[in-house]
Amino acid sequence: MFTIEQAEWLAPKVRRLVVRAPRVSSHHKPGHFVIVRVHEGGERIPLTIADSDAASGTITLIVQIVGATTERLCSLSAGDSIANVAGPLGRPTEIENFGHAVLVGGGVGTAVIFPQAAKLREVGNRVTAVIGGRSREYVILEKELSSHCNHVYPCTDDGSYGYHGFVTAKLKEVIEECGDVGVVLTAGPVPMMRAVAGVTRPLGIKTIVSLNPIMVDGTGMCGGCRVTVAGEMKFACVDGPEFDAHTVDFAELTDRLTTYREQEALAWNRLHELTERSDASASRCKMREMEDAAASR
Amino acid sequence: MPTMKPSERMKIPRQAMPERHAAERAVCFQEVNCGYPPDAAATEANRCLQCKDAKCIGGCPVGVNIPAFVEAIAANDLSAAADILLADNVLPGITGRVCPQEKQCEALCVRAKKGTPVGVGYLERFVADWAREHRKDLFEPPAATGKRVAVVGSGPGGLTCAGELAKRGHAVTVFEALHIPGGVLVYGIPEFRLPKAIVHAEVESLRRRGVEIVTDVVIGQTYTIHELLGVEGFDSVFIANGAGLPIFQGIPGENLKGVYSANEFLTRVNLMGAYRFGETDTPIIKASETVVCGGGNTAMDAVRTARRLGGDPATLAYRRSREEMPARAEEVKHAEEEGVVFRFLCSPLEVLGDEKGWVRGVRCIQMELGEPDASGRRRPVPVPGSEFEIPCQVFIQAIGTKANPLLTQTTPGLNTNKWGNIIVDADHMTSIPGVFAGGDIVRGGATVILAMGDGKSAAAAMDRYLGNGSGDAAST
Numbered sequence: 001m002f003t004i005e006q007a008e009w010l011a012p013k014v015r016r017l018v019v020r021a022p023r024v025s026s027h028h029k030p031g032h033f034v035i036v037r038v039h040e041g042g043e044r045i046p047l048t049i050a051d052s053d054a055a056s057g058t059i060t061l062i063v064q065i066v067g068a069t070t071e072r073l074c075s076l077s078a079g080d081s082i083a084n085v086a087g088p089l090g091r092p093t094e095i096e097n098f099g100h101a102v103l104v105g106g107g108v109g110t111a112v113i114f115p116q117a118a119k120l121r122e123v124g125n126r127v128t129a130v131i132g133g134r135s136r137e138y139v140i141l142e143k144e145l146s147s148h149c150n151h152v153y154p155c156t157d158d159g160s161y162g163y164h165g166f167v168t169a170k171l172k173e174v175i176e177e178c179g180d181v182g183v184v185l186t187a188g189p190v191p192m193m194r195a196v197a198g199v200t201r202p203l204g205i206k207t208i209v210s211l212n213p214i215m216v217d218g219t220g221m222c223g224g225c226r227v228t229v230a231g232e233m234k235f236a237c238v239d240g241p242e243f244d245a246h247t248v249d250f251a252e253l254t255d256r257l258t259t260y261r262e263q264e265a266l267a268w269n270r271l272h273e274l275t276e277r278s279d280a281s282a283s284r285c286k287m288r289e290m291e292d293a294a295a296s297r
Numbered sequence: 298m299p300t301m302k303p304s305e306r307m308k309i310p311r312q313a314m315p316e317r318h319a320a321e322r323a324v325c326f327q328e329v330n331c332g333y334p335p336d337a338a339a340t341e342a343n344r345c346l347q348c349k350d351a352k353c354i355g356g357c358p359v360g361v362n363i364p365a366f367v368e369a370i371a372a373n374d375l376s377a378a379a380d381i382l383l384a385d386n387v388l389p390g391i392t393g394r395v396c397p398q399e400k401q402c403e404a405l406c407v408r409a410k411k412g413t414p415v416g417v418g419y420l421e422r423f424v425a426d427w428a429r430e431h432r433k434d435l436f437e438p439p440a441a442t443g444k445r446v447a448v449v450g451s452g453p454g455g456l457t458c459a460g461e462l463a464k465r466g467h468a469v470t471v472f473e474a475l476h477i478p479g480g481v482l483v484y485g486i487p488e489f490r491l492p493k494a495i496v497h498a499e500v501e502s503l504r505r506r507g508v509e510i511v512t513d514v515v516i517g518q519t520y521t522i523h524e525l526l527g528v529e530g531f532d533s534v535f536i537a538n539g540a541g542l543p544i545f546q547g548i549p550g551e552n553l554k555g556v557y558s559a560n561e562f563l564t565r566v567n568l569m570g571a572y573r574f575g576e577t578d579t580p581i582i583k584a585s586e587t588v589v590c591g592g593g594n595t596a597m598d599a600v601r602t603a604r605r606l607g608g609d610p611a612t613l614a615y616r617r618s619r620e621e622m623p624a625r626a627e628e629v630k631h632a633e634e635e636g637v638v639f640r641f642l643c644s645p646l647e648v649l650g651d652e653k654g655w656v657r658g659v660r661c662i663q664m665e666l667g668e669p670d671a672s673g674r675r676r677p678v679p680v681p682g683s684e685f686e687i688p689c690q691v692f693i694q695a696i697g698t699k700a701n702p703l704l705t706q707t708t709p710g711l712n713t714n715k716w717g718n719i720i721v722d723a724d725h726m727t728s729i730p731g732v733f734a735g736g737d738i739v740r741g742g743a744t745v746i747l748a749m750g751d752g753k754s755a756a757a758a759m760d761r762y763l764g765n766g767s768g769d770a771a772s773t
C-alpha cells in the first residue's frame with residue numbers, strides 16, 4: 001500500500017497527490033512515469049511523476065479526471081492509500097544544453113514539463129515555458145515553473161488570463177522573437193502535441209513529445225502501448241514515452257486511444273451508480289439506526 | 298495390499314481424467330480437468346510396473362522419483378507420496394497440470410510402447426491437491442546464514458530458486474514488476490487450465506518460509522542489478538525475468554483496433570480479470586469472431602480464452618500442419634472439443650480494417666510443406682494464388698516472445714547472446730560474479746518445469762558461491 005500524504009485540487013478536475021513511494025522517489029528522473037492501480041480489481045494506469053523528494057520518500061502526481069479510474073484516484077485524500085505504484089518507468093528525458101529550451105504544456109501535460117524545466121535549467125539552458133488551459137482556473141503550476149524558467153507564458157483559449165489563444169500561437173511568437181530556440185519539449189492532449197510538431201517541423205527545430213497511449217504493464221511485456229515512430233513500431237513504455245515529434249504517427253495514436261470508449265463509458269456509469277447506491281445504503285443504515293433508537297425508547 | 302502381478306497391471310486401462318462438459322466449459326473459466334477421485338488415482342497408480350530401470354525418470358527435467366511416489370499412492374499413503382514428490386518438485390500442483398507430459402516423463406514410460414503410458418501428470422496433480430488440502434506446512438526454519446539474496450521475477454524459475462535458498466537459511470527477497478507474483482502462471486496461463494488459487498497458495502507457502510516478495514519493483518528501473526549488489530547489500534542475485542517481449546509479424550494492419558499480442562490479450566483477461574469486467578475495471582474487446590495466429594501453448598490459451606469470451610468461431614491459424622504444433626496434446630484436444638476452428642497451413646498476410654480503424658478480417662495465404670528446414674521440420678511454403686480472407690473483429694498474434702531488454706540494457710557487463718538471452722556457465726552464473734540466471738531469459742521461451750529446474754540447480758550453485766559448503770538443502 002502506498003499512502004497519500006497530501007492532496008489538493010489544482011484546477012477543476014485536476015488534483016495534486018503527494019504519495020509515499022521511497023523506492024520510486026529515490027530513482028526519479030524527468031520523463032519517468034509510474035503505473036498506478038488504485039484498488040483491488042482496478043486497472044493499471046500510467047501517470048507522470050511530476051516531482052519527487054528523495055529525502056521524504058515521496059512523489060507528486062498530477063491527475064486529471066477523464067474517466068472512472070482517475071475519478072476514483074482523485075476522490076482520495078491525505079491518509080488514504082493506493083494499492084500499487086510501480087516505477088519509475090520509461091526512459092528519462094535526454095537532458096543537455098541546447099541553448100534555449102522551450103517547453104510547451106497543455107493541461108496536465110504541464111506536469112510532464114515541470115521536472116524537465118528544472119533539469120534543463122541546471123545544465124545551463126535558457127528555459128521558456130508556454131502553458132495552456134481553457135480558462136484561467138485551468139492553468140496549473142505557473143508559480144512553480146517560474147522558479148525554474150526564465151519566462152513562463154500562460155495562455156488561455158478564452159483570453160481570461162495571460163496570452164489569448166492557443167499555446168501554438170504563443171510558441172510561434174517565442175520562436176520568431178528569440179530566434180535561438182534549440183529544442184522544444186511538449187506534453188498535453190494529442191491534438192496539441194500534433195499542432196506543436198506542425199509549427200516546428202518546417203523550421204527544423206528538434207522537438208520531443210511525451211506520448212500517452214493506453215498501457216497495461218508498462219514494462220514492455222504486452223505491446224498495447226505500441227506507436228508508430230519514423231515508420232517503425234515502438235513500445236512507448238520502454239522505448240519512450242518521449243519521441244521525436246516530427247516522426248510520430250499522431251493519427252494512429254489518436255485512433256488507438258478510442259479503442260475502449262464503450263467500456264470506459266460503462267465503467268464511468270457504473271462508478272456513478274455505485275456511489276449513488278452506496279449513498280442509498282448509507283441512508284438505509286441511518287434509517288435503521290433511527291428505528292432502533294425509536295424502539296429502545 | 299498384496300502386490301499385483303505385472304500381467305494384472307497391464308490389463309488395467311488408463312483412467313480417464315474427469316472433465317467439465319465441453320459445452321459448459323466453452324463459456325466459463327472454471328478448470329476443465331476436475332482431478333482424479335481417489336479410487337481412480339489408486340487404479341491408475343496400479344498400472345505402473347515399478348520398473349527397476351525406470352525410464353520415465355529420465356524424461357523428467359527435475360528427475361521426480363516417479364515409481365516411488367506412484368507406489369505410495371497405490372499403497373494409499375498419500376503423505377509419503379507427497380514427501381517423495383516434493384523432494385524433487387516444489388510446485389507439483391502446477392507441473393501436474395501444465396507439463397508437456399507426452400513429451401517428457403510419459404513419453405519414456407515403458408507402457409507407452411504398447412498402449413498408453415501411466416498418467417504421471419494426473420497422479421502428480423492428485424497428490425499435490427491432496428497435500429494442499431490435508432497437510433500443514435510443517436517447516437522448521439533452518440539456521441540463518443546471514444546471507445541476503447535477491448531474486449528478480451516471481452515466475453516458476455524465481456519462486457523455485459527462492460524456496461530452495463530459503464530452505465538453506467538464506468534471507469531471500471523476490472522483486473516482481475507486476476502487482477501479483479507468479480509470472481506467466483498468473484498473467485499467461487488461464488484460470489481454466491491452472492486456477493490462480495493454486496499459484497497463490499504456493500506463493501503463500503513460500504512467504505511462510507520467510508521469503509519476502511516485493512511487488513511493483515522493476516529491476517533495471519527501480520533498482521539496477523549493480524545497486525542490488527551495492528547499496529542494497531545483497532550477496533547474490535538470481536535473474537528469472539522471463540522472455541516476455543511479444544513479437545509482431547510485421548504485417549500491415551497490426552496497429553488497427555482489435556489487434557492484440559497474446560501477452561496483452563491474456564494479461565488483460567487473466568491478470569486483470571477483464572472477463573469479469575464490471576467487477577473489475579480493465580476492458581477487453583469482445584468479438585464474435587476471433588483469429589489467433591500461432592501453434593504453441595500461448596496460441597492455444599489465447600484462442601480458448603477468445604472462445605470463452607464469446608468468439609464463435611474462434612479460429613486458430615497455424616502455418617504448419619497439426620503434427621508440427623508445439624502445444625500440449627491435451628490442450629489441442631480440449632480446444633477441438635470446445636469448438637475452436639483449426640486452419641492448418643494458413644499464414645496471415647495482412648490484417649484488414651474498416652473505415653473506422655477496427656479490424657474486420659485477416660487476409661491469409663494457403664501453405665504447403667516443402668523441404669525440411671534447419672529444425673528438421675518441413676518448411677511451409679506459400680501456394681501462389683491461394684489467398685483468402687477470414688472475417689474477424691479481433692486478431693491475436695501468438696507467434697512467440699523474445700527476451701525483454703529492459704533489465705539487460707541497464708546492466709553493463711552482463712553478457713547476452715544475439716537473441717538477447719543471458720549467457721550463463723554450467724553453474725548458472727552470468728558474466729557478473731555472484732549474479733546467476735535461469736528460466737526463459739536464458740533458454741528463450743521454454744517450459745515451467747525447465748525454469749523450475751534452473752531455479753533449483755542455480756540455488757545449489759548460489760549456496761556454494763555463498764560459502765555454504767555442501768550445496769545440499771536442509772530437509773523440508
Ligand SMILES: Cc1cc2nc3c(=O)[nH]c(=O)nc-3n(C[C@H](O)[C@H](O)[C@H](O)COP(=O)(O)OP(=O)(O)OC[C@H]3O[C@@H](n4cnc5c(N)ncnc54)[C@H](O)[C@@H]3O)c2cc1C
Binds near residue numbers: 047071213258265
Ligand atoms: C506515459 C503516460 C503518462 C501519463 N501521465 C498522466 C498524468 O501525469 N496525469 C494524468 O492525468 N494523466 C496522465 N496520463 C493519462 C492517464 O493515464 C489516463 O488519463 C488514464 O489512464 C485514464 O483512465 P480513466 O479510467 O480515468 O479513464 P478512461 O475512461 O479509461 O479513459 C479516458 C481516456 O483516457 C485514455 N486512456 C484510457 N486508459 C488509458 C491508459 N491505460 N493509459 C493511457 N491513457 C488511457 C483513453 O484514450 C480515454 O479516451 C498519462 C498517460 C501516459 C501513457
Ligand SMILES: Cc1cc2nc3c(=O)[nH]c(=O)nc-3n(C[C@H](O)[C@H](O)[C@H](O)COP(=O)(O)OP(=O)(O)OC[C@H]3O[C@@H](n4cnc5c(N)ncnc54)[C@H](O)[C@@H]3O)c2cc1C
Binds near residue numbers: 479
Ligand atoms: C500463455 C502461455 C502458456 C504457457 N503454457 C505452458 C504450459 O502449458 N506448460 C509449460 O511447461 N510451459 C508453458 N508456458 C511457458 C512457461 O510459462 C514459461 O516457460 C515459464 O513461465 C518461464 O518461467 P520464468 O520463471 O523463466 O519466467 P516467467 O514465468 O516469464 O516470469 C518472469 C517474471 O519476472 C517478472 N519480471 C520481468 N522483468 C522484470 C524486471 N525487470 N524486474 C522484476 N520483475 C520482472 C515478470 O513480470 C514475471 O512475473 C506457457 C507460456 C505462456 C506465455
Ligand code: SF4
Binds near residue numbers: 356393401402417
Ligand atoms: S514434473 Fe513434469 S515431467 Fe516431471 S514427473 Fe512431473 S509431470 Fe512429469
Ligand code: SF4
Binds near residue numbers: 348351352353363417
Ligand atoms: S516407466 Fe512407466 S511403468 Fe515404468 S516406472 Fe515409470 S511410470 Fe511406471
Ligand code: FES
Binds near residue numbers: 216226
Ligand atoms: S504497456 Fe505493455 S508493453 Fe508498454
